[in-house]
Amino acid sequence: MEEKNFYRDAKVEDINSILKEASSEKLPQSEKVEEVGEENVEPSQSMENDKESRKPTDLKESNNNFFMKTYKKGDIITVTVVKVEPNGVYVSAGTKEDIFIPLRGLTNHAVSSASEIVKIGDKIDVMVLKNGPNMVLSKKMADNVKKYELLKEKMQKEEPVKAKVEKVIKGGLLLDIDRVSAFLPQSQVGLRKGETLDSFVGKEIDVHLLEVEPKVKRVIVSRLKVIQEEKERVRKQMLVNLKKGEIYEGVVKAVLDFGVFVDLGNGVEGLIRASELTWGRRKDPHEVLKVGEKIKVRVLSVNLDTEKISLSLRQVKPHPWEEVEVKYPIGSTVTGTVLRIHPFGVVLELEDGVTGLVHISQLDTKHIDKIENFVHVGDKIQAKVMSIDKENRKMKLSRRALLQDGIS
Template sequence: MEEKRNESVEIIINRDLAKDQLKKLYDDSFKSYDLDIFSKKDEDEQTRVVNGRVVRITDKDVIIEVGLKSEGVIPLSDFSEPEKVKVGDIVPVFLEAFENEDGFADISLKKAQFINLWPKINESYEKGTNITGIIKKQVKGGMIVDLMGVDAFLPGSQIDLQPVDDMNSLIGLKTEFRVIKLNYKRRNIVVSRRLILESEKESKKFEFLNNLKVGDIVEGIVKNITDFGAFIEIEKGVDGLLYITDMSWGRLVHPSELLSLNEKVKVVITAINKEKGRINLGMKQLTPYPWENIEEKYPVGSRVKGKVVSIEDYGSFVEIEKGVEGLIHISEMSWTQHVKKPQEIMQVGDTVEAIVLSIDKKNERISLGLKQLSDNPYDSIKVGQKVKGKITKIQKFGAFVEISPGIEGLLHISNISWDNKISKIEDLYKVGDEIECVVVNIDNSKQRISLGIKQLQKDPIENYSEGDIVKGKISEIKDKSIYINLDDGVKGLIPQRLIAKQSENLTNDYVKDSEIELKVVDIDLEKRRIIFTDKVE
C-alpha cells in the first residue's frame, strides 16, 4: 500500500516537472527569434525567412520543424518536385506567425521562395535576360509557370508567335521566359515566351539574310495570298513577298489562279533589303523570257493564233503565248465594217487568228491585224474605174454611194457636173437612188474613195487648143477683165493686157451678153479656165 502511494506521488512530481520543462522549452523557443519581426516593413521581409527541417511527410502535407514549440505544415503540392522531398531536408520558409488558430507554426514555402528569388527575378527583369521555368497548368487567360518554385503568369498572347489551340499540350514544358511585369507587394510576376521566340526568329532571320544572295533559288510554302501577291515562307519564320507581276509572264487577275495556301513552290530571290528585313521573290524568272528572239518567233507578216484575254474600247488583246500579248486595234478588225466596239467582232475567251503587223520588243508590244487575213477589197478598185452603186446617205457637201458590200465612196457636189453649178444635191438625188460613177481618187491609208459623175464624160475644155478661134458670150465685165462663157459651159476671161480696145471704161466698148470673137491664148486644165484675147488677126 505504501509503495503504491509513493508511485502516485512520483507520477505527480514527474508531471509537474514535465510542465515546467515544457514551459521552459516554450519560452526558450522565442529567444532565437526577434519578436519585432512581424512589425517590420515589406522590404525587411527577408528577416522572416528561416530554415526549417522536414520531420514528417504525409499523403498531402510536409511537417516542418522551425525551432518553435509547434511545427509548421506545408502542402505537398507547394513543392515543385514533391516526389523528391524527404525527411531531413532543409527547407526555407516564411514565418507568418508563431502560431495559427490550429496551434501550428504559421509558415509559407511560396512566400519564402518568392522573397529569396526576388533579387534574381528583379535582376532578370531589369536586364531583360531570360529565366528558366516550367509550365505547370492552364488557367483563365493563360498558364502558370514555375520559376524555381515561384508561380508566374504567362498570358495566352505571350505563349507563342501564333495562337495556341491546345495549351494543355504545353504543360510540363521546361523552357526560357522573359519577365515583362513585376509587382512585389502583390507577389505578381508576368512572363513572356513570345518575346524570346520573336528574338530568336529575328536572329535566325538576320543570319539567314546574311547568307542569302539575289539569284538564289529556294523552296518555300505559300502562307498567305492577297490581291497584290503571296507571302512565301522560305525559312522558318522568314517570309518573302512574291508580287503578282512576278508570278507569271502571262496575264493573272488574282494570285489564287496560280497558287494555293500551303502549296510548296520554287522561287528565286530578286531583291533583299537587309535593313528592313524584306525579301522579294520571283517565279516567272525561273522560266525563259518569252520576248527573247520574238522577231524570229513571230516575224512581221506571219499568221498567229491566240486567245482573246482582254477587250478595251480601242481594241482587243490576244495572248499568243504565256507572257506575249498582241493588240488588234479596232481599225485593224475589218476592211469594210465600221466597227464601233470590238465586241461586235470578238469576245473574251475567243480563239482568233491574226497577222503580225509590227513588233516593238523594247516596250513588249505586238500589233496584230484581223482584216489582213483576207485581201483588201480596196486593192481591186482602180482610179478611172466605172462603178455602180446605191446612195446610202446625203450631206450638204455630197452623197455617199455603196459601190461594193461594205465599201462606200463619196460623190462630192463639185464632181456632179462640168458646167452647172449645183447648190443642193437633194435637187438631183435621194437616198436609195442607183447611180453610175467613176472612181476619181483612192486614199488607201484612210480607205477613202472619191467618186464623180461628170468624169463619165470628156471634159469640154479638153476640146480646145492654144490658137483656136472661137466665139463666146460676155458674161461679166469686172476688175478691168472681161469674163467669157462658151456654148459648152467652158468659162474663161480676157485679162486687161489682152483686151483689144483699151479704155478707162470698158463698158463703152464691150456689152454684157454680146457675142465676141476670141482667140485661145492659154488653157489651165486644173482650174478649168481659158485665157482669151479679142485681138484676132
C-alpha cells in the first residue's frame, strides 16, 4: 500500500533526482531515459513535431547520397537506356541524374538516329571517360575494348578471322577487322603467282592473329599461315583419298640410289623403290627416270600414321609375260641382249621382264667348248622361239635353228 502511495504522490523533481542518482552509481537500467521536465509531460505532442520536421524529400535525398554509385575513369559498366533521341540516348548508371550519350559516343558506324542502335530498356556496356557531376560515357569505346578482348581470345585459340583490305601502306597492307585496324606485313601476305599487294585492296581475306596489344591499339596478322593451313588440310585430305591399286599421275622430284620420289600433287609424295621401277633386272634408278619427268604410278600402300606412300612404276602396265605369246609367237625370230652367261647356255633379255634361254647346244651349228669365247654379256644376237611356258615364265630359244634355216 505504501509503495503505491509513493508512486502516486511522487513529483517530477523526485523522479529526476532518483534517475540522476542511479546514473551516477551505475545502477542497472533496461534502457537510457532522458531527463524528464515539465515540458516533456506531453510526449505525444513532441513526437508529432519531430515527425513534421523530417520531411520525405529530405529522407530520399539522404538515401540517394548514401547509395549513389561512384566510378573511375576507364571503368566498363552496364547501364540501362531510359530515353532515346535522334542525336543520342539517356542512360541510368545508378547516379543522381541520367546521363546523356551523344550519337558519336554510341557507334563507329554511320547512322542517322540512335534508335538504329538501341531501344528503351536495353542494357549496354559503356566506358567511363570522365567521372564526377558531368560524367561522360561511351558505348563506342567499350565496344572497342570488347573487340580487342575478342581478338586476343581468337589469337590464343589460333582461330582465323575475316578482314577487309583497306589500302597498301609501307611494308604491307592495312586491314579492317570489324572496325579495328590491323597490319598485314608483306612477308606474311603469301603472294601467289600473278598476285600483287594492290590486287588485294577492297577484298575480304582470312588471316591469323599474330599480335594483339589493346593498350597501344596494335594488331598484326598473317595470311601466309592461313595458306599453309589450307595446304596442309588439302594434303591430308588427299592422303585419305588415295586408294591402293589406283593409278595416279606425278612428277619425279628426286632420284636416289634406292629409289625415286614422286610428287603426286598438293604436297603429297610417294616412293618408288628400285625394285618397282622395271619388270626386268634391277637397274640404277638414274638410268630409268629423270627429275621433272611426268609419269604414271600405281599406289601399292598408304600409311596414314607415318604418311608414307609406296608406289610402283612397273605395275602401271601388265606384266610383259601376260602378252608374250602374242608378241613372241613360237617360230618367230627375236633379237635379244646377252644378260647372263652360264656354263649350260646364255640368257637373252628380249625386253624388261622377258628373257629366254639359248642352250649351249643351240648357239651354233658347230660344237662350242666355252661360251665366253663365243659371246659376251651385252652382245645382241638373234634367235628363234622354240617353246613358251607362260605359267613358269620360261622361253626356249635357238640360234642354231636360224642358221639351219639360212638366217644368220
